[in-house]
Amino acid sequence: MTAGHESAGRETAGDEASGAGVTGHDDRAPVTGAWVTRFGLLYLGQNIAWAAPSQLLIAHQVAEWHPESKETYLAWLMAAGGVVSMVATPLAGVISDRTVSRFGRRSPWILAGALGAAAALVAMSVAGDYATLLVAWLLFQVTIAFAINATQTVPPDRVPQRQYGMVSGVMGLTYTFAVVAGTLVATVLPRTAAYLAAAVLLAVFTAQFLMGFREPPGHRGPDPVAMPAPQPARASPQGPMARVRHDYWWVFAARLLVTLAQAIALFYLLYFLRDRIEYPDPDSGVLLLTLVYAAAVLGTAVVGGRWSDRLRRRKPFIALTSYGLAVAAVTMAFAGSFGVVVVAAVVLGTSWGIYTAVDQALINEVLPDPDARGRDIGVMNLAVAAPNSLAPALAGLALTHLGGYPGLYLCAALLALVGGAVIRFVRTVD
Structure with missing residues (x-):
């Protein structure tokens, strides 16, 4: 039985977060700890799948085939993957929004995306030349975009508003842990085994979530499960939906600026330690700083999300x-x-851990169209993809023209300050 056949506010045996039949975000049945754990494992598997190849595996393959020009070949491959991902992510959202199936709108694409990405990882593990690796990597970017976009749309589809921060915190925690775990997999296992391990983890963690997740059949028209929460009355010549659309773009701008600040600050870390700090072993220094940063993120993400839920506040965080x-x-x-x-x-790390938790919760609250959440989340993710693509060029310009490393980091600080300031223009969420 699907969630769509349950009475208002009740949970199905297979899906603790159905929330069927309700009309407001905060009237949905609360998700249980077991549901959150399964969802977190799903997100963990998806992010390990891209972290393992992108952190080390691809770089080693390219270096073997093109040792004299490995930097150029790697840059082209990663740039192509980034462009494909930026196109595929909003497209995946549009397609899942319009999907009509007995299994719902998101589940088919979580499954299909995971299977396609796992197949691409297997192809990458046996690639014998650069062209094969490039094609497999582009296929991976397209398929994982479908899986991740559909997964990120599950919370605003199914989770009550009072738990947005907690679930968002779990997403921030598992994302950071996946980067560490993916790097570990790529380091300790032989290359082929590392690729296969990433594929298996993706498949297993996807299966464990989907076996217990039920959503209403896909449909066209407004979402019958959860219409937008009533907005507080404010004196304005515009309607509430117009205000939400404006808020959505203010959140986009804040996310773009803050993500760009973080990406610029981290881009030249190895060279910063070697040339500015004159640390004797910069490679070990980067590893130590990464572990400290990750520990701070892991220690604050869920706590920050829960705190914002308890206070019913997002903007101050x-x-x-x-x-x-x-x-x-x-x-x-x-x-x-x-x-x-x-x-x-x-x-x-402390700031970023709390930011990532509350950021996703705030995004869920300002999605302007309940029937196009996948599209809007896909567009919002461009505020992360674009900074990661632009950071190398902007960091180089800042380093060259703003007085070296002090100018670079002051530029990052200014971007973060502006990003924090523009959030005050969000009106429909506290």
């Missing part, structure tokens, strides 16, 4: 953590020792 990122960047700008850089990593 976004603003304060954006300013925290700016503080970390300013600290880096004037750092003269490795110990100071470690302090900056703690501030950066």
Whole structure:
């Protein structure tokens, strides 16, 4: 029996988060700890799948085939994958929004995307030349975009508003843990085994979620499960939906600026330690800072999300953590020792952990069209993809024209400050 056949507010045996028959985000049945755990594992598997190849595996393959020009070949491959991902992500959202099936709108694409991405990983593991690897990597980018977009749309589709922060915090935690775990898989296993392990983890974690997840059959027209929560009355010549659309783009702008600040701050870390701090072993220094940063993120993501749920506030968390990122960047700008850089990593990780938790919750609350959540989340994800693509060029310009590393990190701080400031223009969410 699907969730669409249950009475208002009740859960099906297979899906604790159906929330069928209700009309407001906060009237849905709460998701259980078991549901959140399964959802977190799903997101973990999807992010390990891209982290393992992109962190190390692809770079080693390219270096073997083109040792003299490995940097150029790797840059072209990653750039092509980034462009494909930026096109595929919003397209995947549009397609899932319009899907009509007995299994719902999101589940078919979570499954199909995972199977396609797993097949691409297998193809990458046996690729014998650069062209084969490139084609397989582009296929992976398209298919994983479908899986991740559909997964990110599940919370605004199914989760009550009062639990957005908690679920978003789990997403931030599992994303960060996946980067560490993917790097570990790529480091300790032989290349072919590492690719296959990533594919297996993706398939297993996808299966464990879908076996217990039921959603109403796909449909056309407004979502019968969860219409948008009533917006507070405000004196404005515009209707509430117009205000939500404006808020959506303000959140997009804030996310773009803050993500760009973080990407610029981290891009030249290895060279910063070697040339500015003169750390004797910069490779080990980067590893240590990464572990400190990851520990701070993992320790704050879920806590920050739960706290924002309890207080029913999102904007203050976004603003304060954006300013925290700016503080970390300013600290880096004037750092003269490795110990100071470690302090900056703690501030950066703590701020980013809370930011990622509350950011996704805020996005869920300002999605302007309940029948096009997949599309709108896909577009919102461009605020992450674009900065990661632009960061290398902008970091290079800042380093060259703004007085070296102090100018680079002060530029990152300014972007974070502006990102935190523009969130005040969001009106329909506190």
